[in-house]
Amino acid sequence: xxxxxxxxxxxxxxxxxxxxxxxxxxxxxxxxxxxxxxxxxxxxxxxxxxxxxxxxxxxxxxxxxxxxxxxxxxxxxxxxxxxxxxxxxxxxxxxxxxxxxxxxxxxxxxxxxxxxxxxxxxxxxxxxxxxxxxxxxxxxxxxxxxxxxxxxxxxxxxxxxxxxxxxxxxxxxxxxxxxxxxxxxxxxxxxxxxxxxxxxxxxxxxxxxxxxxxxxxxxxxxxxxxxxxxxxxxxxxxxxxxxxxxxxxxxxxxxxx
Amino acid sequence: xxxxxxxxxxxxxxxxxxxxxxxxxxxxxxxxxxxxxxxxxxxxxxxxxxxxxxxxxxxxxxxxxxxxxxxxxxxxxxxxxxxxxxxxxxxxxxxxxxxxxxxxxxxxxxxxxxxxxxxxxxxxxxx
Numbered sequence: 358x359x360x361x362x363x364x365x366x367x368x369x370x371x372x373x374x375x376x377x378x379x380x381x382x383x384x385x386x387x388x389x390x391x392x393x394x395x396x397x398x399x400x401x402x403x404x405x406x407x408x409x410x411x412x413x414x415x416x417x418x419x420x421x422x423x424x425x426x427x428x429x430x431x432x433x434x435x436x437x438x439x440x441x442x443x444x445x446x447x448x449x450x451x452x453x454x455x456x457x458x459x460x461x462x463x464x465x466x467x468x469x470x471x472x473x474x475x476x477x478x479x480x481x482x483x484x485x486x487x488x489x490x491x492x493x494x495x496x497x498x499x500x501x502x503x504x505x506x507x508x509x510x511x512x513x514x515x516x517x518x519x520x521x522x523x524x525x526x527x528x529x530x531x532x533x534x535x536x537x538x539x540x541x542x543x544x545x546x547x548x549x550x551x552x553x554x555x556x557x558x559x560x561x562x563x564x565x566x567x568x569x570x571x572x573x574x575x576x577x578x579x580x581x582x583x584x585x586x587x588x589x590x591x592x593x594x595x596x597x598x599x600x601x602x603x604x605x606x607x608x609x610x611x612x613x614x
Numbered sequence: 615x616x617x618x619x620x621x622x623x624x625x626x627x628x629x630x631x632x633x634x635x636x637x638x639x640x641x642x643x644x645x646x647x648x649x650x651x652x653x654x655x656x657x658x659x660x661x662x663x664x665x666x667x668x669x670x671x672x673x674x675x676x677x678x679x680x681x682x683x684x685x686x687x688x689x690x691x692x693x694x695x696x697x698x699x700x701x702x703x704x705x706x707x708x709x710x711x712x713x714x715x716x717x718x719x720x721x722x723x724x725x726x727x728x729x730x731x732x733x734x735x736x737x738x739x740x741x
Contacts, residue, residue, distance in 0.1 A: 361625060363620075363621055363623060363626065364620070364621055366618060366620050367620035367621045367622075367623070369623065390622070390623075392620055394618075394619070397618070399620070400620050448622075448627060448628070450629075451627055451628055451629035452628070452629050469627070471622060471623055471627055472622040473622065474622055474623065474624035474625075474627065474628055475621060475622060475624040476621070476622050477619040477620075477621060477622075478619055478620050478621070478622050479619065484622055485619070536628065538624075538625065538634070541624050541625070585637060585641075586633075586637065586701065586704050587633060587634050587637040588631075588633035588634065588637070588712075588715055589628075589631075589633070589634055591710065591712055591715075592631055592633070592712065599710055599711075599712075601710055602707070602710035605704055605705070605707055605710060606707060608705070609705070609706075609707050
């Protein structure tokens with residue numbers, strides 16, 4: 358259901374202000390969403406003054422700097438720092454993206470950092486993605502083939518392989534799904550752009566033998582047709598993929614097949 | 615999941631862009647159009663009540679508020695039509711490229727005002 362306002366326990370209160378200790382002339386204010394499960398307080402926005410003269414170029418570098426030099430209690434996910442693992446997906450400057458590939462020079466004014474939108478917060482910038490993972494499991498993202506002979510390659514033509522371009526690159530960072538208003542309001546039932554792009558990836562795979570069953574399973578008023586082409590997903594994707602187009606292709610297949 | 619975990623902010627912090635603006639306007643104008651169509655039907659039905667009634671409504675439509683409502687109606691329908699055409703192209707699988715969707719979104723917004731002026735001017739027989 359559409360619920361514009363945040364619940365009472367999620368209302369954001371004013372947080373702490375960490376003044377710069379280095380005496381640097383090149384300072385930027387960074388506002389970070391904080392919530393500590395052990396205190397029982399409402400979430401707050403802490404403001405850090407960060408010395409930009411000694412900070413590398415990406416938003417993740419700022420967070421690392423805060424954690425290492427200012428406030429070690431800050432919690433966030435990160436791993437590869439090269440846009441491959443999708444761990445550091447968060448909302449920066451009002452848009453979802455990967456902190457490790459987003460240059461802070463692109464952000465004007467103060468830098469606002471929030472967790473991915475409309476998720477249950479586990480701590481600080483860490484949101485709970487278990488619903489999304491369950492939905493991903495529900496589309497059975499693995500190859501279904503009756504071929505028993507393992508001694509030979511499962512050959513695919515160059516044209517068939519090309520159909521997977523723009524789909525297989527997805528790293529499941531959830532930037533798209535959590536940017537989608539439809540997914541905010543119907544996240545329990547609507548599969549969301551990330552999972553639907555994956556569903557399409559298996560539907561168009563020429564080696565997969567259950568295309569029809571897959572299509573039938575996804576053809577549902579709530580699972581698929583909650584997509585109203587708002588295009589927030591494609592706008593947010595840090596890998597420049599196009600989930601909106603993938604969803605449209607599924608809809609088209611259902612009409613034409 | 616424990617219930618005391620807060621919900622991260624969503625619409626409060628997410629940036630608007632052309633496609634999301636056109637999308638929400640498409641919905642709002644859709645609802646408005648249903649109401650407007652009903653009112654237009656009632657207006658036509660009220661003609662059965664005779665000349666005085668016709669004059670009464672005509673006077674209202676000639677007033678400033680009446681004109682505002684007429685222009686608003688024309689805009690609402692113009693926007694809905696153009697946005698729906700954009701959706702039809704999407705349904706055929708075209709126009710999903712980010713740049714193209716941005717341009718078509720802008721065309722819908724600008725076009726709705728151009729169409730409003732055209733329909734109003736032609737309807738009033740000014741040209």
